[in-house]
Amino acid sequence: MTTICPNRNTIACFVIGMAGSGKTTLVQRMASELSKREQSTYLINLDPAVIQIPYEPNVDIRDTLNYKDVQIEFQLGPNGAILTALNLFATRIDQLVELLESREEQVDTFVVDTPGQVEVFTWSSSGSIIAESIASSFPTVLLYVVDSPRATKPLTFVSNMIYACSIMYRMQLPLVVVLNKKDLVSTEFAQQWLSDFDTFDEAMQQLEGDYSSNLARSMALAMEEFYRVISCCSISAATGEGMDELLNCVKKAANEFSSFRGEKNHISVNEETASLERPSQATTSTTTIGASSSQETSRQRIWKKVNQPAGQSEPIQDAPLPKSLETTSLGEEENMLEEEEEYQALLDQFPTRWHSTVE
Structure with a gap:
């Protein structure tokens, strides 16, 4: 939220x-x-x-x-x-x-x-x-x-x-x-x-x-x-x-x-409540890509940043991820791993060089 x-x-x-x-x-x-x-x-x-x-x-x-x-x-x-x-x-x-x-x-x-x-x-x-x-x-x-x-x-x-x-x-x-x-x-x-x-x-x-x-x-x-x-x-x-x-x-x-x-926020709460009320699929185990704090996907890092409480300097380490950022099958897991590797390889070619001075 x-x-x-x-x-x-x-x-x-x-x-x-x-x-x-x-x-x-x-x-x-x-x-x-x-x-x-x-x-x-x-x-x-x-x-x-x-x-x-x-x-x-x-x-x-x-x-x-x-x-x-x-x-x-x-x-x-x-x-x-x-x-x-x-x-x-x-x-x-x-x-x-x-x-x-x-x-x-x-x-x-x-x-x-x-x-x-x-x-x-x-x-x-x-x-x-x-x-x-x-x-x-x-x-x-x-x-x-x-x-x-x-x-x-x-x-x-x-x-x-x-x-x-x-x-x-x-x-x-x-x-x-x-x-x-x-x-x-x-x-x-x-x-x-x-x-x-x-x-x-x-x-x-x-x-x-x-x-x-x-x-x-x-x-x-x-x-x-x-x-x-x-x-x-x-x-x-x-x-x-x-x-x-x-x-x-x-x-x-x-x-x-x-x-x-x-x-x-009110809309987000309603959507979250509705998703919790849906029947869960207990037979399928959910695997999160890069769940450890040392290896997270960019989508997870962005989600945690957006949902970080006001005044907290460090990102939330154990924040639950929304269903949209989780995978439920091996095929989806492999696709996200390939996507993450491809993005990381390209990002390494374009390092960040932002100005940091205020005129």
């Missing part, structure tokens, strides 16, 4: 959004604006394929993994290489969390820049592991960046909101919709659509009779409950206009973090 992190002043922000929405620019702008307010930031880049970024990250996945080497090693395409790089990075997430915890007294905000392909991070196991691990130690907020010029059409706008809703409920973290101004395009239309369904319905009149318009209208009506639990702000990542509003939304979402984690 995931524990609720202790009350901490340092907030972790994951900047996510569609490709080209302005995530990296927003990270750079947040660092600049917070510096003017005499607040320190710790920047983390999780995009292994980016060539150049406008800020100096404190932790850079490119220092740990070479995207091209991963692509060649596994004969993968661009998206597959990004996903594999994140999977490998996730096996070292305990080191990252320890590093962040050591910088807590010096840092006000951790800002995480995610890959441009939003689904690679939000719908992969590695993305969930990274977010879960950081959220187990710090109040964590998702900043969903929307490219306003591309969302001027009602169908595109409601598609963005449906995706934002699915991300929030999948990751169980508070979410802030950031309407990024570009090309001097006003974002008033989006704020009105979020707050008043009648305004959105009027914009749909021009598509009356079309199947997609009827579907979009129905989905927008169903999304009204989602709009009530999210914060929305308008900002220009290029100029910094609206930064005060964004920071206020982040603080508000961070204050709501405990309620999100409490709901997730």
Whole structure:
């Protein structure tokens, strides 16, 4: 069961959004604006394929993994290489969390820049592991960046909101919709659509009779409950206009973090209780791969880190593992051993070389 992190002043922000929405620019702008307010930031880049970024990250996945080497090693395409790089990075997430915890007294905000392909991070196991691990130690907020010029059409706008809703409920973290101004395009239309369904319905009149318009209208009506639990702000990542509003939304979402984690814990308890009530198969002995403290699988180490009680410095040695991390047959045991050996061999080729200085 995931524990609720202790009350901490340092907030972790994951900047996510569609490709080209302005995530990296927003990270750079947040660092600049917070510096003017005499607040320190710790920047983390999780995009292994980016060539150049406008800020100096404190932790850079490119220092740990070479995207091209991963692509060649596994004969993968661009998206597959990004996903594999994140999977490998996730096996070292305990080191990252320890590093962040050591910088807590010096840092006000951790800002995480995610890959441009939003689904690679939000719908992969590695993305969930990274977010879960950081959220187990710090109040964590998702900043969903929307490219306003591309969302001027009602169908595109409601598609963005449906995706934002699915991300929030999948990751169980508070979410802030950031309407990024570009090309001097006003974002008033989006704020009105979020707050008043009648305004959105009027914009749909021009598509009356079309199947997609009827579907979009129905989905927008169903999304009204989602709009009530999210914060929305308008900002220009290029100029910094609206930064005060964004920071206020982040603080508000961070204050709501405990309620999100409490709901997730409640769900986890119900699932655990239901699994205990299922009839056990007494005839099959369960064997755990690497059960000894000296030889654990990366999945076990990550699970123990995420489920470590607040304030405990050493990982739990005898914590019971959930059923998903156990094996019930010799074939599954052999597969996991091969997977562990393959991951370890590849990790040895890419040693961790993270920056440890705070700008």
